[in-house]
Amino acid sequence: MDDIDEAIIRCVLRDARATYAEIGKEAGLSPSAAKRRLDRLVATGAIRGFSALVDPQAMAWHTEAFVEIYCKGNPTPAELTKALNDIPEVIEACTVSGAADAMLYMLARDIPHLEKAIQRVRSTAPVDRTESAIVLSRLLTRPRL
Missing domain, CATH: 3.30.70.920 (Lrp/AsnC effector binding domain/regulation of amino acid metabolism (RAM) domain)
Incomplete structure (x- = not known):
């Protein structure tokens, strides 16, 4: 896990519905590179899922x-x-x-x-x-x- 992965995780923790463009901007990546990194984080289990927080x-x-x-x-x-x-x-x-x-x-x-x-x-x-x-x-x- 590097600084880019941590930036991606911070972004999806703040907003699980963030677009790949938003994630990429936060992490300094293109949208397609952000998607690949996010997919890898999910595949390795670093991100176990996404959910809605209901008040x-x-x-x-x-x-x-x-x-x-x-x-x-x-x-x-x-x-x-x-x-x-x-x-x-x-x-x-x-x-x-x-x-x-x-x-x-x-x-x-x-x-x-x-x-x-x-x-x-x-x-x-x-x-x-x-x-x-x-x-x-x-x-x-x-x-x-």
């Missing part, structure tokens, strides 16, 4: 919860990621130290919606049980560095 507020999802998951056996982080990937209410997922295997941050429209989403989490192969804490109010939110 949960636009969808009127206001119910937040932190959910600990406890797994059967010893699934790998990749297995957990695969199991949770198709549950859009899971906004973040992390493996953690302590008794739980992972911690989820979930967002839903309301309590019934959250309950259905947690049930989908529970029904995934590696999950044995969950423990949930619903957010009542946000005290402090800082931007990520």
Whole structure:
């Protein structure tokens, strides 16, 4: 990975729909060279995919919860990621130290919606049980560095 690759990655992180011309301008390449470099970054796995970031507020999802998951056996982080990937209410997922295997941050429209989403989490192969804490109010939110 060189400075050009890093410039390409910065550009698509900022806007996954950037054109090859925009990526090339950012990285100092022609559009066709930018396409070749981007394709190589995807082929090597440096870029694993592209996605849309949807504002949960636009969808009127206001119910937040932190959910600990406890797994059967010893699934790998990749297995957990695969199991949770198709549950859009899971906004973040992390493996953690302590008794739980992972911690989820979930967002839903309301309590019934959250309950259905947690049930989908529970029904995934590696999950044995969950423990949930619903957010009542946000005290402090800082931007990520």
